[in-house]
Amino acid sequence: MPEGNEIHRWAERxxxxxxxxxxxxxxxxxxxxxxxxxxxxxxxxxVRAVGKHLGYDFGKDRILHVHLGMYGDWTEGTGPLPPxxxxxxxxxxxxxxxxxxxxxxxxxxxxxxxxxxxxxxxGSDALDPQKIAWxxxxxxxxxxxxxxxxxxxxxxxxxxxxxxxxxxERFVEIVRSKKTPIAVLLMDQSVAAGxxxxxxxxxxxxxxxxxxxxxNEIDEKTLKAMWKDxxxxxxxxxxxxxxxxxRPKDRPTKKTGSPLKEETHYVYRRQxxxxxxxxxxxxxxxxAGRNLFWCPKCQSASLQ
DNA sequence: GCCTTATGCTCAC
DNA sequence: TGAGCCTAAGGCT
Numbered sequence: 015m016p017e018g019n020e021i022h023r024w025a026e027r028x029x030x031x032x033x034x035x036x037x038x039x040x041x042x043x044x045x046x047x048x049x050x051x052x053x054x055x056x057x058x059x060x061v062r063a064v065g066k067h068l069g070y071d072f073g074k075d076r077i078l079h080v081h082l083g084m085y086g087d088w089t090e091g092t093g094p095l096p097p098x099x100x101x102x103x104x105x106x107x108x109x110x111x112x113x114x115x116x117x118x119x120x121x122x123x124x125x126x127x128x129x130x131x132x133x134x135x136x137g138s139d140a141l142d143p144q145k146i147a148w149x150x151x152x153x154x155x156x157x158x159x160x161x162x163x164x165x166x167x168x169x170x171x172x173x174x175x176x177x178x179x180x181x182x183e184r185f186v187e188i189v190r191s192k193k194t195p196i197a198v199l200l201m202d203q204s205v206a207a208g209x210x211x212x213x214x215x216x217x218x219x220x221x222x223x224x225x226x227x228x229x230n231e232i233d234e235k236t237l238k239a240m241w242k243d244x245x246x247x248x249x250x251x252x253x254x255x256x257x258x259x260x261r262p263k264d265r266p267t268k269k270t271g272s273p274l275k276e277e278t279h280y281v282y283r284r285q286x287x288x289x290x291x292x293x294x295x296x297x298x299x300x301x302a303g304r305n306l307f308w309c310p311k312c313q314s315a316s317l318q
Numbered sequence: 319g320c321c322t323t324a325t326g327c328t329c330a331c
Numbered sequence: 332t333g334a335g336c337c338t339a340a341g342g343c344t
Contacts (some may be wrong), residue, residue: 017325066326084326087337102337153338155327203327210325257325282325303332304326 016082017257018066018208019248022177024088025063030143031108032058038109039078039155040135045102049159053078053246054059058106064173065207066268070106083155090141090149106149111147116175172207178250182241189229189237196232197225201302206241212282215307216259217244219280223313225301225308264290281307 016024037058041050053072056225062069064075080086095105096102104225151157157220160168173188174180188205189196200214209217218225221234221240251257253271258278262270280290285298285307294311 020325082326083336084324085336086326087338153336155336202325213324305324 016087017062017210017248017251018175018177019213019251019257021068021208022083022248023252025068027090027143028061028068028081028106028149031146031149034058034062038107039104040107041104042102044057044102046243047104047145047157049078049103049157050104050118051122053075054158064169065175065179065203066210067172069160069165069169074278077159077160077165078150079156079160079165080154083153083158084153085152088149089154089251090146092141092145092147093147093280094300104154104157105148106151107148116299144203159256167248171204173202173204175194175207176241176245177208185241186234186237186303189232190234192229194229195226195301196223198302199229199308199309201304206244209244211249211304211306212279213248213260215282216280219313220247220259220261220307222312222315224313225306260290266290283307289316291310 035058039050041047046241053070053076056072056076059071059073062071066081068080070076070080078166078172078211093112095107112183112196145307150277174182174184179186185206189199194201197214197218200217201211203209217240219225221236223236247259253258253273256272256275256278258273258275259282260277262268262273264280265273267274267277269277277290281296283305284296286294288294289296289309289312292309292311294309297310298305298307300306
């Protein structure tokens with residue numbers, strides 16, 4: 015479900031939890047993820063992220079590539095592994111912290127003491143990554159082993175990633191070389207890696223940019239400013255496991271920190287509701303195969 | 319309970 | 332351009 019900012023966050027957390035440790039990897043033999051035995055019991059050197067892709071580096075040309083797609087997600091926890099559920103899942107864990115999975119499974123079957131599965135139980139993101147004992151992957155689009163060459167090929171087909179320190183220059187150059195509407199370009203991973211449907215809508219509103227404006231008609235200064243906005247936006251977007259893109263001053267309540275649920279976005283999924291900035295009804299239509307949301311007044315400028 | 323929708327992407331036509 | 336992947340949440344009845 016995530017955009018690049020959350021992918022990078024998983025990479026950091028999983029590196030902190032498992033980096034340079036021997037990890038166990040389990041996947042049901044009936045699942046599509048047939049490569050687990052190849053990696054089980056090996057040292058995880060670290061976890062990299064580019065765009066919406068994760069790479070778990072086990073060395074020797076063994077990089078577990080994970081793409082969450084639309085439905086994929088990770089859960090994490092301390093203590094013993096949770097009981098297996100019906101769905102096909104992949105687990106990475108530190109057996110020094112979880113204990114022997116065989117024994118735990120038996121305890122679970124006997125209905126022994128319950129324990130917390132998710133960090134969100136305490137209402138915050140507060141679980142110290144050092145305390146994570148296991149993570150569980152559900153519903154990814156891809157979970158397979160890449161060689162270094164394959165990973166490099168992946169990086170080559172992606173555009174600049176704001177979270178990997180890439181500069182605005184490439185972004186500006188690519189956008190200005192195309193007649194395609196900016197809202198379509200922002201969904202293209204070869205233009206800006208990691209941007210997804212929430213960020214495109216919110217970034218365009220923050221820039222007061224008309225979504226239909228062709229890339230080659232946008233001036234360099236404006237594009238550079240959008241990139242400059244994107245970097246801290248992606249870094250700070252996750253608050254209490256929610257994507258937050260509104261500036262406190264634009265929220266009806268002016269509330270800082272964790273905003274009300276209905277104040278988390280300017281336009282994303284707010285069709286028919288009044289724009290926080292100008293009061294005009296937010297509009298929606300399909301664009302690049304996904305629902306685009308925008309304020310026709312704030313973002314009407316200069317199609318000319 | 320059922321239906322729709324979703325922060326994504328690939329492939330076939 | 333549309334189907335398919337595959338899972339959960341939320342809004343309805």
